[in-house]
Amino acid sequence: MNDNQKSLILNSSSQYPLPQGVKLSYGTSGFRADASILESTAFRVGILSALRSLKTQSLIGLMITASHNEVSDNGVKIADPSGGLLSQEWEPFADAIANAPTPQHLIQLIDEFVKKENIEFDGVRSAEILLGRDTRPSGESLLEAAKQGVCSIVGATASDMGILTTPQLHWMVRARNKDSKATELDYFEQLSSSFRCLIDLIPNEIKINKTDDKLVVDGANGVGGEKLPVLKKKLNSLDIEVRNSGKEGGVLNEGVGADYVQKEKVVPRGFDSQDVGIRCASLDGDADRLVYFSVQSNNTSKIDLVDGDKILSLFAVFIKEQLSILDMEGDDKVDENYEACLGVVQTAYANGASTDYLKKLGLEVVFTPTGVKYLHEKAAEYDIGIYFEANGHGTILFSEGFLSRLEARNNELSSKSKGSEQQKAALRLLAVSKLINQAVGDALSDMLLVEAILQHKGWSIHDWSELYQDLPSKQLKVKVVDRTAVVTSNAETVVVRPPGIQEAINNEVAKYPQGRSFIRPSGTEDVIRVYAEASTQGAADDLANSVAKLADQFLGFGNSG
Numbered sequence: 001m002n003d004n005q006k007s008l009i010l011n012s013s014s015q016y017p018l019p020q021g022v023k024l025s026y027g028t029s030g031f032r033a034d035a036s037i038l039e040s041t042a043f044r045v046g047i048l049s050a051l052r053s054l055k056t057q058s059l060i061g062l063m064i065t066a067s068h069n070e071v072s073d074n075g076v077k078i079a080d081p082s083g084g085l086l087s088q089e090w091e092p093f094a095d096a097i098a099n100a101p102t103p104q105h106l107i108q109l110i111d112e113f114v115k116k117e118n119i120e121f122d123g124v125r126s127a128e129i130l131l132g133r134d135t136r137p138s139g140e141s142l143l144e145a146a147k148q149g150v151c152s153i154v155g156a157t158a159s160d161m162g163i164l165t166t167p168q169l170h171w172m173v174r175a176r177n178k179d180s181k182a183t184e185l186d187y188f189e190q191l192s193s194s195f196r197c198l199i200d201l202i203p204n205e206i207k208i209n210k211t212d213d214k215l216v217v218d219g220a221n222g223v224g225g226e227k228l229p230v231l232k233k234k235l236n237s238l239d240i241e242v243r244n245s246g247k248e249g250g251v252l253n254e255g256v257g258a259d260y261v262q263k264e265k266v267v268p269r270g271f272d273s274q275d276v277g278i279r280c281a282s283l284d285g286d287a288d289r290l291v292y293f294s295v296q297s298n299n300t301s302k303i304d305l306v307d308g309d310k311i312l313s314l315f316a317v318f319i320k321e322q323l324s325i326l327d328m329e330g331d332d333k334v335d336e337n338y339e340a341c342l343g344v345v346q347t348a349y350a351n352g353a354s355t356d357y358l359k360k361l362g363l364e365v366v367f368t369p370t371g372v373k374y375l376h377e378k379a380a381e382y383d384i385g386i387y388f389e390a391n392g393h394g395t396i397l398f399s400e401g402f403l404s405r406l407e408a409r410n411n412e413l414s415s416k417s418k419g420s421e422q423q424k425a426a427l428r429l430l431a432v433s434k435l436i437n438q439a440v441g442d443a444l445s446d447m448l449l450v451e452a453i454l455q456h457k458g459w460s461i462h463d464w465s466e467l468y469q470d471l472p473s474k475q476l477k478v479k480v481v482d483r484t485a486v487v488t489s490n491a492e493t494v495v496v497r498p499p500g501i502q503e504a505i506n507n508e509v510a511k512y513p514q515g516r517s518f519i520r521p522s523g524t525e526d527v528i529r530v531y532a533e534a535s536t537q538g539a540a541d542d543l544a545n546s547v548a549k550l551a552d553q554f555l556g557f558g559n560s561g
């Protein structure tokens with residue numbers, strides 16, 4: 001780094017000092033904290049994004065959001081050239097610069113990193129960053145700080161894309177780096193046209209039977225609630241009513257949204273007994289998570305939840321069915337045809353009943369630690385990889401190689417047997433690959449795929465929910481002295497440290513039919529999470545409570561004295 005560059009960073013970073021006592025970590029999904037302490041972080045991540053752009057010689061995204069956290073929080077994260085999350089190799093550098101106590105320390109860290117990574121400031125392409133933010137009031141000033149960070153790197157350009165859903169920004173970064181159309185309008189156009197294509201391919205006999213009912217969506221008073229009406233205008237085969245759009249005066253994520261609905265299993269604000277029997281869905285605060293639900297008829301404050309595991313199962317059923325029509329799946333595949341490698345990725349939080357169901361379908365199910373970065377990476381190893389967290393974050397990844405095969409197959413079929421069931425199956429899979437966000441889980445595109453599949457199958461939300469019965473489950477949080485004392489293995493299902501605790505958990509689990517329980521340190525909160533599953537709700541609650549007690553005994557404050 002030359003002196004001119006150093007003094008540029010020095011001058012601008014002195015305007016964004018690190019507040020005292022702040023210690024931040026890039027975490028499961030970027031930096032997140034109370035918005036009032038994040039300006040220096042946004043500024044520094046702005047610098048990081050420009051360096052990442054120079055290193056990869058590609059466009060990079062920077063998103064200001066704290067997803068489902070309360071409105072007073074905010075956060076900042078990076079979208080890599082593929083549209084995916086920041087490479088994990090750069091996370092330690094992100095942590096280091098976010099916590100650098102003075103501008104001088106900051107410059108030293110950047111200088112060392114630039115040397116280590118061989119980042120050239122006078123390469124062919126100068127740094128280019130797309131910035132977006134969710135609807136949080138603090139977003140504007142944090143975006144400005146991030147922009148100043150980007151612009152403190154010589155030659156870098158920052159384009160403010162305004163208010164976007166997180167997946168929209170990731171989608172744009174991916175599209176721009178592939179030289180495809182990449183505006184917000186292009187995003188809506190791609191989603192709506194591929195959705196229409198799937199609807200047009202619904203077999204006639206099903207279309208006649210289909211129930212033309214409406215979908216009511218809880219927008220979490222966030223950006224998804226703002227964007228959905230725009231998308232809705234482009235879809236005439238779907239009747240959507242948006243509630244909690246943020247325009248009715250409700251507070252972001254307060255008693256609303258996918259995280260609240262999934263964790264509390266109660267109706268969000270704005271929904272009541274009049275909604276019994278109606279298909280409902282909830283987005284989270286930045287619209288990268290989606291869950292469905294219906295209001296219970298006998299207790300209208302409660303819901304029947306259709307979570308990420310069931311969205312995954314619905315997608316898996318549909319994809320498998322299309323592959324089977326194409327003879328690209330299963331034992332009876334036609335020899336000359338290629339057998340597509342379809343994989344499903346879950347975490348330990350996936351309901352055990354969903355895993356059983358998927359395995360019975362004959363699917364390969366693999367587990368990764370919690371966090372989209374792990375699931376996404378694993379899913380990318382398949383021709384078609386479907387991943388979902390139980391909380392509703394997920395997508396379907398199609399490999400480039402498989403898509404070329406599919407294109408070729410479609411061309412061949414369209415000359416030999418145009419309009420055949422096989423060709424329709426190829427067209428459906430191609431439409432899914434365009435509808436579903438290839439960069440990151442996307443509530444809006446996931447929702448359109450759910451709706452298209454339900455119409456295709458002529459299923460109500462009830463039919464869908466009946467795919468399997470969730471095992472009763474319970475999640476608890478336990479405050480401990482030091483959550484990093486817990487070290488896990490086997491996709492976080494086994495505790496290897498501290499010694500003894502896993503044996504104690506095993507002894508508890510053995511007392512419950514269909515019992516399963518694990519603990520792990522949260523990556524986003526200062527707690528240990530306890531998960532338990534058993535054959536009845538009472539048993540799941542009891543098991544969770546006993547395991548929480550064990551966590552407290554081994555790790556809690558009483559133990560440390």
Ligand SMILES: CC(=O)N[C@H]1[C@@H](OP(=O)(O)O)O[C@H](CO)[C@@H](O)[C@@H]1O
Nearest residue numbers: 028029371372389391522523524525
């Ligand atoms: C049990 C649970 O829902 N954990 C969430 C939560 O992570 P924790 O590391 O459990 O705090 O936030 C992550 C980021 O949004 C999400 O990926 C993950 O699924």
Ligand SMILES: [Mg+2]
Nearest residue numbers: 067284286288
């Ligand atoms: Mg989110």
